[in-house]
Amino acid sequence: MALTTSPHTQRLAIVLPCFRPPTEWATNILTSLERFQTLLAGDIIIHLYVVNDGAGADVTEADMDVLRSALPGRFTYLAYTTNQGKGHALRKGMAQVQEPYCLFTDVDFPYQEHSMAAVYNKLVASGADIVVGVRNNAYYAQVPPARRRVSRILRRVTRYVLRLPVEDTQCGLKAFNTAGRALFLRTTTQRYLFDLELLFLASRMRHLRVLAQPVELKPGVIFSRLNPRILLTETGNLVRILSRRHRL
Template identity: 55%
Template sequence: MSRTPAPASPLALVLPCYNPPAGWTANIVSSLARFEALLPTEARPVHLYLVNDGSAAVTDDDVHFLRASLPHFTYLTYSLNKGKGYALRTGISQVTEPMCLFTDIDFPYEETSMATVLEALRTGQCDVAVGTRDEAYYAKVPAGRVFISKMLRRSTGLLLGLPVSDTQCGLKGFNEQGRHVFLRGKIDRYLFDLEFIFLASRPGARLRVRPVPVRLKPGVIFSRMNPKILLNESGSFLKILLARFI
């Protein structure tokens, strides 16, 4: 792991990376520039933490390009794929900024939505800001993902009683208190988001969790969900459910 020294930043943005799409480094630079342009001076600059989750597709040239393009940049890597939850905990454990956002490597959500999530934190409206998707989102994703997402949302509300039903949106943010709770998570793959919202919503956490409506960018392409992952994650869901009664 290596780190580029940089002046203190008020905001960290953590991106997990596994087999990124073509043109991903240029997309990061342009998307981050658009995002920063929306922020007030006191919310800039953004410190980007990129976590390579065991992907050989990330080259030295990619990292060099990002280092040269972004003055506030930290690169973290390890050899074996561990899962998005593990990658995010790796990156977030290194964060020193008072506020932190995370999203996906292709920046699928509009930069205005990212700015809205941050604004909820900056203005003290909440400790954890959770991006939530409306029905327009479901018109842009494969039918299998629609079914899984809606089934999970119903199960979350019915069985766990969480303040946010859309736990799987790939855009979230939190302050330092939320960061400490995020790092308590144990789930490495798909349901790490659900685990985080569950932990943050428990009475002992004393965190204010707030849903924030967000929108996808046009033309975002989502992959199909692997049934094997769903089977493995059913055990994770059961653990979360049992923890509610402990």
């Protein structure tokens, strides 16, 4: 069935990378989407893109049926067998997006729905190209010590070495217009530092406008442990990004 729209209808894509999703993740997505939609002003059609980043048996056909039934004509599922990393998964999803506005977060919807709405509303109202969620001190009180140390190191690099306009590059909640999405598709980092690469590229393009928006986590969010092998890979990615700062 074709969706009924008016001249004032806005269209928003939400892209979710999916690897090791929590139990009942599909149902949780629908609950969070419903809460999110009630906080948005105006007539907005949301299209959900889920990218299965090698999640294997953690994603079932029953999960897909739940989402397809609840979101007819507004759900796109992409999958591949080998885990490639969050950056890769998001580019795969965003390359399929047809909507003028796009937002990404994690598959467990860890941020408060009012924070998601604030990020999207700022994108539309301000005319910015990218709106970046920025986490407050309460966030760091919830994360394991190893993650806290890595986050602080990256913030120092962002502020003192790269001199980016937004200090918190790694928040998993960002929104884009078509120009911001096009820049995202130019990133190449496969795993976690794709955000840093994105904002580094944005800082070198004076016509692109990037704004920050404070956001809050939901209580009880569980963080995965840092994998030493991936941490080593990301250190190499950080060196690669830093080496580009004098070439752009």
